[in-house]
Amino acid sequence: MKSGFVAVAGRPNVGKSTLVNALCGGKVAIVSDKPQTTRRRIFGIDTGEEHQLVLVDLPGFQRPRDPLTEHMQRTVDASFEEVDAVLLVLDCRERIGSGDRFVAQRVFGLGVPVVVALNKVDRLKPGHIAQQMQTAAELGPFHALHPVSALTGDGVAELKAELLALLPEGPLYFPVEQRTDVPLEVQVAELVREKALQLTREEVPHAVTVEVEELGEKAVRAIVYVETESQKQILIGKGGSMVKRIGTLARPEIEHLLERPLFLDLHVKVKPSWRRDEAMLERLGI
Ligand SMILES: Nc1nc2c(ncn2[C@@H]2O[C@H](COP(=O)(O)OP(=O)(O)OP(=O)(O)O)[C@@H](O)[C@H]2O)c(=O)[nH]1
Numbered sequence: 001m002k003s004g005f006v007a008v009a010g011r012p013n014v015g016k017s018t019l020v021n022a023l024c025g026g027k028v029a030i031v032s033d034k035p036q037t038t039r040r041r042i043f044g045i046d047t048g049e050e051h052q053l054v055l056v057d058l059p060g061f062q063r064p065r066d067p068l069t070e071h072m073q074r075t076v077d078a079s080f081e082e083v084d085a086v087l088l089v090l091d092c093r094e095r096i097g098s099g100d101r102f103v104a105q106r107v108f109g110l111g112v113p114v115v116v117a118l119n120k121v122d123r124l125k126p127g128h129i130a131q132q133m134q135t136a137a138e139l140g141p142f143h144a145l146h147p148v149s150a151l152t153g154d155g156v157a158e159l160k161a162e163l164l165a166l167l168p169e170g171p172l173y174f175p176v177e178q179r180t181d182v183p184l185e186v187q188v189a190e191l192v193r194e195k196a197l198q199l200t201r202e203e204v205p206h207a208v209t210v211e212v213e214e215l216g217e218k219a220v221r222a223i224v225y226v227e228t229e230s231q232k233q234i235l236i237g238k239g240g241s242m243v244k245r246i247g248t249l250a251r252p253e254i255e256h257l258l259e260r261p262l263f264l265d266l267h268v269k270v271k272p273s274w275r276r277d278e279a280m281l282e283r284l285g286i
């Protein structure tokens with residue numbers, strides 16, 4: 001059987017997690033329109049008759065600004081060791097520039113094949129796509145370049161075939177039915193965080209983290225942490241309307257994940273400067 005690990009690298013918000021979900025044929029990573037959605041390394045595992053492809057979804061490349069982003073960038077750097085290939089993701093709606101070159105410099109130096117995915121082509125005219133492909137091709141000695149849309153699925157099957165062809169002969173690293181290495185409580189917490197990111201703006205999404213305190217047969221209890229009292233008021237909303245909306249959006253997905261109906265109990269709490277708190281970051285697995 002062919003099996004191996006492919007690191008997914010790129011700037012924040014280019015669609016790495018959306019693409020990992022598309023390649024795995026199911027949701028393993030949360031997604032949002034805010035940069036820095038992914039904070040830890042996540043394996044998305046796709047197993048077939050003759051293959052096991054482990055996609056290593058990563059935070060976006062960034063200049064660290066605090067202990068949280070430092071940990072995130074350290075995760076990115078460490079994850080390049082012992083991968084069989086890299087999938088470099090670019091956003092074709094944006095100018096391919098210094099940020100992408102910075103990532104490219106790193107991944108083309110690894111000595112493993114680099115497959116470039118030019119993502120979000122659903123938003124571009126063919127002429128413009130061709131232009132962006134040319135610019136992308138100048139980033140480095142790529143093994144292959146694929147225009148894709150992680151959102152519509154366009155080009156994803158071809159990209160997957162390309163990645164499978166790069167895998168070496170290897171063992172089954174994970175049981176056939178396993179889709180991710182993320183523990184269940186963290187998956188649940190992430191789904192709640194995804195909805196909080198979706199519904200908030202500016203500095204608030206970056207200040208949110210979620211911890212599941214209790215994962216019972218009938219009820220899930222989770223704490224939504226923010227850094228300040230005013231962020232807490234935003235998260236709670238008028239008469240509790242915001243936290244209620246977060247719960248309403250997250251519950252069906254959590255029920256789908258756990259395959260049972262649930263009561264979702266969300267509490268919003270202030271934890272000042274949790275992004276600078278090493279113990280908290282460790283507890284969160286970041
Ligand atoms: N139009 C379009 N939007 C996309 C596509 N792929 C992803 N997006 C959107 O791009 C945004 C970012 O997607 P993510 O998958 O969270 O991006 P990411 O690279 O994982 O971001 P970080 O984890 O923050 O580094 C979301 O709003 C997605 O819906 C695509 O193919 N087409």
Ligand SMILES: [Mg+2]
Nearest residue numbers: 016017037038
């Ligand atoms: Mg992501």
